[in-house]
Amino acid sequence: MLNVNNIEVVYNDVILVLKGLSLNVREGSVVCLLGSNGAGKTTTLKAVSGLLDSEDGRVTDGEIVFMGDRIDNKDAAEIVKNGIFQIMEGRRVFKDLNVEENLIAGAYTSPSAKVKDYIDKVYTYFPRLKERRTQLAGYMSGGEQQMLAIGRALMAEPKLILMDEPSLGLSPLLVKEIFNIIKTLREKENASILLVEQNANMALAVSDYGYIMENGKIVLEGTSEELVKNEDVKEFYLGSG
Numbered sequence: 001m002l003n004v005n006n007i008e009v010v011y012n013d014v015i016l017v018l019k020g021l022s023l024n025v026r027e028g029s030v031v032c033l034l035g036s037n038g039a040g041k042t043t044t045l046k047a048v049s050g051l052l053d054s055e056d057g058r059v060t061d062g063e064i065v066f067m068g069d070r071i072d073n074k075d076a077a078e079i080v081k082n083g084i085f086q087i088m089e090g091r092r093v094f095k096d097l098n099v100e101e102n103l104i105a106g107a108y109t110s111p112s113a114k115v116k117d118y119i120d121k122v123y124t125y126f127p128r129l130k131e132r133r134t135q136l137a138g139y140m141s142g143g144e145q146q147m148l149a150i151g152r153a154l155m156a157e158p159k160l161i162l163m164d165e166p167s168l169g170l171s172p173l174l175v176k177e178i179f180n181i182i183k184t185l186r187e188k189e190n191a192s193i194l195l196v197e198q199n200a201n202m203a204l205a206v207s208d209y210g211y212i213m214e215n216g217k218i219v220l221e222g223t224s225e226e227l228v229k230n231e232d233v234k235e236f237y238l239g240s241g
């Protein structure tokens with residue numbers, strides 16, 4: 001459903017960050033993008049979601065095709081309408097709104113008649129959000145805010161969800177919970193997810209396919225089963241060389 005073909009991304013007309021990067025996401029699959037700090041993972045997600053523009057970044061070569069449409073350098077709002085939703089690093093929720101208001105705000109592209117059904121669905125995935133439906137988001141724990149950020153994305157009924165480091169800053173128990181939810185979304189909702197993670201163990205455990213990037217390019221790709229067995233991946237990313 002998503003084909004990123006040989007893209008180059010430049011910030012401020014000078015800094016070349018992606019240098020011919022290609023990747024694909026098939027419908028109904030979870031694909032992870034791994035790599036060290038500064039490799040260009042977040043930049044890749046922003047190129048797909050159109051958020052590069054707000055940081056003076058541009059796709060200067062190659063193309064991004066989503067379900068048959070060219071979307072490189074398209075407006076972020078247009079790309080959301082096409083069905084791609086990015087959950088940003090650092091849990092962007094509206095801190096002054098309560099849980100349910102945050103969810104409703106996430107549904108701005110959805111038909112209003114469906115909003116209640118969507119809220120009920122999010123609550124079945126995240127019973128904790130239901131318990132805290134009237135609590136201000138700003139007072140929730142990091143893990144709860146991450147759940148809310150995922151819940152908000154679901155309210156927009158996206159075809160493809162881009163997740164940037166959902167495990168960042170969470171306790172091991174909550175990390176497990178978040179990854180279980182990703183697994184469930186894949187199994188029950190046939191969700192398509194492109195996941196950027198530092199936690200390579202968890203990411204490979206929930207994904208079908210993985211890409212490893214270094215310095216703006218993909219250096220290795222394969223099914224997650226292949227990657228967990230790969231000696232280089234073990235040594236550099238799984239901490240068990």
Ligand code: ATP
Pocket residue numbers: 011012015017035036037038039040041042043044055056
């Ligand atoms: P991390 O895991 O540390 O978040 P990453 O793989 O997601 O890293 P990016 O955030 O995509 O990497 O950054 C890749 C490179 O692009 C870095 O060298 C970074 O300094 C540079 N970069 C990112 N955003 C900008 C920007 N707005 N302007 C200029 N350079 C940028």
